[in-house]
Amino acid sequence: xxxxxxxxxxxxxxxxxxxxxxxxxxxxxxxxxxxxxxxxxxxxxxxxxxxxxxxxxxxxxxxxxxxxxxxxxxxxxxxxxxxxxxxxxxxxxxxxxxxxxxxxxxxxxxxxxxxxxxxxxxxxxxxxxxxxxxxxxxxxxxxxxxxxxxxx
Amino acid sequence: xxxxxxxxxxxxxxxxxxxxxxxxxxxxxxxxxxxxxxxxxxxxxxxxxxxxxxxxxxxxxxxxxxxxxxxxxxxxxxxxxxxxxxxxxxxxxxxxxxxxxxxxxxxxxxxxxxxxxxxxxxxxxxxxxxxxxxxxxxxxxxxxxxxxxxxxxxxxxxxxxxxxxxxxxxxxxxxxxxxxxxxxxxxxxx
Numbered sequence: 001x002x003x004x005x006x007x008x009x010x011x012x013x014x015x016x017x018x019x020x021x022x023x024x025x026x027x028x029x030x031x032x033x034x035x036x037x038x039x040x041x042x043x044x045x046x047x048x049x050x051x052x053x054x055x056x057x058x059x060x061x062x063x064x065x066x067x068x069x070x071x072x073x074x075x076x077x078x079x080x081x082x083x084x085x086x087x088x089x090x091x092x093x094x095x096x097x098x099x100x101x102x103x104x105x106x107x108x109x110x111x112x113x114x115x116x117x118x119x120x121x122x123x124x125x126x127x128x129x130x131x132x133x134x135x136x137x138x139x140x141x142x143x144x145x146x147x148x149x150x151x152x
Numbered sequence: 153x154x155x156x157x158x159x160x161x162x163x164x165x166x167x168x169x170x171x172x173x174x175x176x177x178x179x180x181x182x183x184x185x186x187x188x189x190x191x192x193x194x195x196x197x198x199x200x201x202x203x204x205x206x207x208x209x210x211x212x213x214x215x216x217x218x219x220x221x222x223x224x225x226x227x228x229x230x231x232x233x234x235x236x237x238x239x240x241x242x243x244x245x246x247x248x249x250x251x252x253x254x255x256x257x258x259x260x261x262x263x264x265x266x267x268x269x270x271x272x273x274x275x276x277x278x279x280x281x282x283x284x285x286x287x288x289x290x291x292x293x294x295x296x297x298x299x300x301x302x303x304x305x306x307x308x309x310x311x312x313x314x315x316x317x318x319x320x321x322x323x324x325x326x327x328x329x330x331x332x333x334x335x336x337x338x339x340x341x342x
Contacts, residue, residue, distance in 0.1 A: 026290060026291050026292060027264060027291075027292045027293070027294045028291065028292070028293055028294065029262070029293075029294040029295070029296045030293060030294070030295055030296070031295075031296060031297065032295060032296075032297055033295060033297055034263055034265050034293075034295045081270070081272070081277050082277075083270065083276075083277045083278075083279070094274070094275060094276045095276050095277065096272065096276060096277070097272055097277060126268075126270070126277075128270060131269075131293065133293075134271075135269050135270065135271055135280065135291070135293070136269065136270040136271070136272065136277070137265065137267055137268075137269055137270075137293060138267050138268040138269075138270060139267065
């Protein structure tokens, strides 16, 4: 069975063609004004550990206080979410965003890790404005300041 | 310039009464800005003549080329109110006038949002910053909204026309925000 290799100039031409056909501009334009920046403050960061017959579980919790411009809030949906590089062992449940029902309020969130050593990388909480494209635009963020690893 | 136009108008005011004392004229034509915008306009005018002393003219214009044409969702228009006088002899007539003009040239304002974009899937939240092998090159969001732009200013006009009483053609030189030159077809009643 013979395979015909694509030469480098052909590959470059192919990539250029795809780029031209698809458009190299990665900017998606949306109608309307951009949402204003919101306010977000993280506090009461805590780590609790528990040990049972299956091993050690680390509970990582924090409190988020947000404030979103009420006019912006009436126009689009907003969500609160924790972003960090997932580690091994994983934190459970997988951090997911949650819808915000009011423009100003507070919430607590807890994630857990079942291991003797649990770590998290660059944990940042965001307030997201949900875009018509389905993407989330970060309109506020606050870093969780806490040692990045806990061991027994 | 203003003095010249006024003098021309006063000279042109015919003291002889005409019958009937009121006339109406409609103009349609195009003109081109001779200023920086280099825009062409399609204009429709309506004019009421009060004897040979004065006329009152209203004009409405929309761009047909240059910046702004083709942007159907954006308002691009000029409105003008002009008081003037006209001199007519045989198949030739001259008019001059001054007034006030309003224009609306809305534009689209664009803003590239520098804030981070995220996507969420079964593995959680991910930044779309171009470093992810899954989400590829970075994506950005741009916002676009119509910006209302309004302006008003003085209007000066001088024109020379030729033709019959009922139908004639004129060349108009005017200033409204910038110098402009145009050619118009005029229908006069009666």
